[in-house]
Amino acid sequence: MGQSSGRQGYHHGDARNALAAAAGELLEDVGAVALSLRQVAERAGLSRQAPYNHFDDKEALLAELARAGFERLAAKLRKVASGRSGEEALARVGEAYIGFAQASPALFRLMFARELVDLSRFPAATAASASSFAVLAAVIATMAPKDQVADRSLAAWCLIHGYATLCNETGLESVSKRKTRAEQFAHLFGP
């Protein structure tokens, strides 16, 4: 006899996705710290303990959100970089990076805050992160001598990431300047 007649039913493979989706929505609403597994479960229409059937613990759920975030970011960067090169490609990549941070501030923070998730424990997330950086490095490779690509890629990433972070975390400056700044930064690495 099913004790709960109301068709709670099995979600088969869906429960994991449903939980991740619910968590993704909650993340932008309340942030990673305030996000509670119980609220995630409720929003997904499952029981209190459901998240533990699909993730080791809260950190593992957050790591999955971060991994998906890096994959989306990498795809976005690849898209704007494709077919372009040099300073213009760099400006577009920078603009997209900043745009991502502004569109999903809580997710962006999660992706770069060791205190919220220690991604070094989650190889899939680290890999997705590396593939985002690879896009940037490929762009720099089109505009710098080979022996300087590594240093310049790192500097470019730091500059763009610093700007995106400071805008998100301290209201450094208005959102509208995004494109101008990206171009200005890209020019620093030009000829």
Place this chain on the structure above:
Amino acid sequence: MGQSSGRQGYHHGDARNALAAAAGELLEDVGAVALSLRQVAERAGLSRQAPYNHFDDKEALLAELARAGFERLAAKLRKVASGRSGEEALARVGEAYIGFAQASPALFRLMFARELVDLSRFPAATAASASSFAVLAAVIATMAPKDQVADRSLAAWCLIHGYATLCNETGLESVSKRKTRAEQFAHLFGP
């Protein structure tokens, strides 16, 4: 001035400082999220509720830590900048900034993570933060035309902050490269 008996006794003005000091130690041990007011109180030798006698809530305590952190940072930057100018001053300031982030990663994170403390609600902390940035801007003013000081200061801050953050949050690269990187970054803003 009598407490000092076996009784718990009043700390007069000290309780607030004792709590902040205990919180500062705990912060680097467990991070801002895991830091609990109860543990802070216990470490300061006070009761569970003691923090509420001196701070509105947990966020206010963290804000005080952040404020003190910004003041220490500003002092450190002023020290290394004093008597120097141009590219060398910039390299020293950058190195000090990165060094601060590496020496107190949890505090540095707290100072720049809106999710942990929303500093816009705490004017004293915002002011201390601004005075840190002012040191950097002053250095840039010694090496750039007047109409470019604002843009270049911002870019320099983003670059250094991005590097410090990425090193802390993702193990971007080894600590030992700190000085080299600071010089390399400073060179980007040189003649």
Place this chain on the structure above:
DNA sequence: CCTGATATATTGACAGTGACAACACCGCAA
């Protein structure tokens, strides 16, 4: 001295939380 007022300190209580354990149920393979 005493007397309140005020700042400080302490314990009691409560709703949420992450996590573990025990138990119920589904589908499938031997």
Place this chain on the structure above:
DNA sequence: TTGCGGTGTTGTCACTGTCAATATATCAGG
């Protein structure tokens, strides 16, 4: 059939931030 592993649920626990009620120390004014 039987048994087993994946999935789902409720029971329970220690811990947390915070509010309320209460006690105590210190100080000002009589």
